[in-house]
Amino acid sequence: MSSPLLDVWEAASGSPYYPAVGKNTQFTxxxxxxxxxxxxxxxxxxxxxxxxxxxxxxxxxxxxGFGAVYMICAVGVYV
Amino acid sequence: xxxxxxxxxxxxxxxxFASAELNQSKPLxxxxxxxxxxxxxxxxxxxxxVKNINLDKAYPRETINVIIxxxxxxxxxxxxxxxxxxxISKIGGFEVRDKKAAEKGIFKVEVVGFDAESSTxxxxxxxxxxxxxxxxxxxxxxxxxxxxxHPVPAQIAQSDKQYLQxxxxxxxxxxxxxxxxxxxxxxxxxxxxxxxxxPSELNDEQKADPQKQGATLTYGLYNNVPAGAxxxxxxxxxxxxxxxxxxxxxxxxxxxxxxxxxxxxxxxWLVNQGAGLKNHFSRVEWQKQSYMxxxxxxxxxxxLPLHPGAVDPYFTDDIGNVSTSKFRPGKREALLELKPxxxxxxxxxxSFRVGWNADLSSYLRKLSAGETxxxxxxxxxxxxxxxxxxxxxxxxxxxxxxxxxxxKFSTTVPIVENSTSLHKTxxxxxxxxxxxxxxxxxxxxxxxxxxIVTYDYPWTAGYRKPVVITLGMFALFASIWVLGxxxxxxxxxxxx
Numbered sequence: 001m002s003s004p005l006l007d008v009w010e011a012a013s014g015s016p017y018y019p020a021v022g023k024n025t026q027f028t029x030x031x032x033x034x035x036x037x038x039x040x041x042x043x044x045x046x047x048x049x050x051x052x053x054x055x056x057x058x059x060x061x062x063x064x065g066f067g068a069v070y071m072i073c074a075v076g077v078y079v
Numbered sequence: 080x081x082x083x084x085x086x087x088x089x090x091x092x093x094x095x096f097a098s099a100e101l102n103q104s105k106p107l108x109x110x111x112x113x114x115x116x117x118x119x120x121x122x123x124x125x126x127x128x129v130k131n132i133n134l135d136k137a138y139p140r141e142t143i144n145v146i147i148x149x150x151x152x153x154x155x156x157x158x159x160x161x162x163x164x165x166x167i168s169k170i171g172g173f174e175v176r177d178k179k180a181a182e183k184g185i186f187k188v189e190v191v192g193f194d195a196e197s198s199t200x201x202x203x204x205x206x207x208x209x210x211x212x213x214x215x216x217x218x219x220x221x222x223x224x225x226x227x228x229h230p231v232p233a234q235i236a237q238s239d240k241q242y243l244q245x246x247x248x249x250x251x252x253x254x255x256x257x258x259x260x261x262x263x264x265x266x267x268x269x270x271x272x273x274x275x276x277x278p279s280e281l282n283d284e285q286k287a288d289p290q291k292q293g294a295t296l297t298y299g300l301y302n303n304v305p306a307g308a309x310x311x312x313x314x315x316x317x318x319x320x321x322x323x324x325x326x327x328x329x330x331x332x333x334x335x336x337x338x339x340x341x342x343x344x345x346x347x348w349l350v351n352q353g354a355g356l357k358n359h360f361s362r363v364e365w366q367k368q369s370y371m372x373x374x375x376x377x378x379x380x381x382x383l384p385l386h387p388g389a390v391d392p393y394f395t396d397d398i399g400n401v402s403t404s405k406f407r408p409g410k411r412e413a414l415l416e417l418k419p420x421x422x423x424x425x426x427x428x429x430s431f432r433v434g435w436n437a438d439l440s441s442y443l444r445k446l447s448a449g450e451t452x453x454x455x456x457x458x459x460x461x462x463x464x465x466x467x468x469x470x471x472x473x474x475x476x477x478x479x480x481x482x483x484x485x486x487k488f489s490t491t492v493p494i495v496e497n498s499t500s501l502h503k504t505x506x507x508x509x510x511x512x513x514x515x516x517x518x519x520x521x522x523x524x525x526x527x528x529x530x531i532v533t534y535d536y537p538w539t540a541g542y543r544k545p546v547v548i549t550l551g552m553f554a555l556f557a558s559i560w561v562l563g564x565x566x567x568x569x570x571x572x573x574x575x
Contacts, residue, residue, distance in 0.1 A: 019339035057556030065549030078335035
């Protein structure tokens with residue numbers, strides 16, 4: 001039996017969804033980002049200044065944000 | 080006067096409590112309510128009707144093949160099929176097709192009831208094209224009757240044969256006059272110790288009624304049976320297999336775009352509706368027998384065929400991980416073989432949960448237009464067993480990513496309730512959009528039915544999680560800087 005949503009599904013047969021980072025590389029990507037964030041965060045901790053806050057803290061926060069998402073996925077909690 | 084009506088109300092309320100029983104399969108159907116004077120208009124006639132009752136599985140499956148004729152002067156499209164109210168709540172998977180053109184699909188079916196406490200309710204079948212006067216059409220009406228088999232005797236010894244009793248009507252209940260009809264009963268084997276014999280005068284061919292041939296009984300032929308006529312009969316037959324029934328199945332499917340994963344989890348509340356044990360369970364006898372693997376009415380194991388690509392399965396119950404399971408990944412299917420902690424004999428219960436992961440790419444597609452996604456998942460997976468499994472109620476949740484909107488779904492499984500809500504779990508700020516669907520009285524034949532869900536998921540919503548963590552981390556760095564720059568030294572602050 002044909003239904004409109006089934007037609008929609010069939011029409012999209014050429015474009016299955018793949019995430020930007022596959023399941024096998026989630027751990028590597030997450031680990032590298034978290035390590036990067038740790039290093040930058042440590043450097044910021046050693047010389048705290050208003051200039052270093054966006055210069056080191058900004059990239060460290062972004063790396064931690066994405067790194068945490070990938071690391072949580074890599075350990076099996078698919079968020 | 081007021082006190083009398085108040086008292087009557089109290090009695091009615093109390094009696095409804097007293098008669099209330101735990102029935103998870105109580106229908107939620109929003110019924111079309113008709114006046115109590117309603118009778119289906121006599122616009123059809125059943126020319127020839129054959130009802131097949133198949134007792135091979137742990138639930139009876141009935142198929143009515145009927146040639147209907149329009150005896151009215153106008154085209155008609157509404158065909159009614161009556162059932163007792165107590166029976167209609169047990170009927171599942173009611174589907175009507177055109178026997179000669181099955182590819183036309185399933186006809187529209189509704190339950191209609193009366194406003195009064197009537198004992199009869201109807202299935203209203205709407206024919207896709209009205210039937211012209213004097214024209215005929217062959218309908219194939221199929222349904223299952225759940226929780227209707229009763230073990231007789233109700234308690235047997237551990238290695239005895241189990242016998243089940245099924246009571247039904249030799250006349251198919253119909254809202255119209257039926258010219259010719261038969262009821263055929265197919266048993267799993269020819270061991271049928273008891274069945275109701277009807278007087279041969281009822282039978283049009285004046286033969287002994289029913290006729291038994293091997294594992295088949297035939298009631299009829301009956302001529303010109305009036306509308307609404309019933310003729311209750313019972314059969315008792317051997318069925319030394321578990322009568323597995325899931326009073327409740329909760330099934331969750333969680334979509335993760337970041338992880339590229341579809342996580343499935345199923346929680347079962349199983350009961351074996353077969354005969355109970357007469358004596359205590361004897362482990363020694365059970366172990367001695369298990370080498371010979373004789374037929375038994377206890378549920379020993381369940382096989383769950385999962386779709387290929389399923390990984391990381393788990394099987395737990397109230398105590399914790401159940402280690403008696405095997406997982407055989409394969410190209411065609413990934414078979415998950417479960418063994419409950421104990422053999423589930425009649426009247427015993429077992430509840431457990433199983434779950435697994437799969438790659439999202441085989442279930443989710445991105446539409447070319449906009450940021451819309453289409454998800455296609457099986458509505459029901461669950462165990463595959465020769466004797467079949469019935470489900471009183473299935474609660475299915477499709478947990479979509481946080482921020483998904485405009486959720487639409489389509490499935491051929493009859494749904495009694497649907498809603499969209501928010502489900503809060505790990506790392507959520509708003510909560511994930513969740514589509515909840517409820518179906519009642521399903522059987523394992525619905526395993527291959529699909530559910531298609533489409534939803535809009537803007538890329539901005541996708542970045543919610545990392546952005547929230549990023550902001551939190553940045554706030555931490557900023558507060559470290561602020562706290563670090565507070566001068567806490569004792570004495571006068573040094574200036575220049």
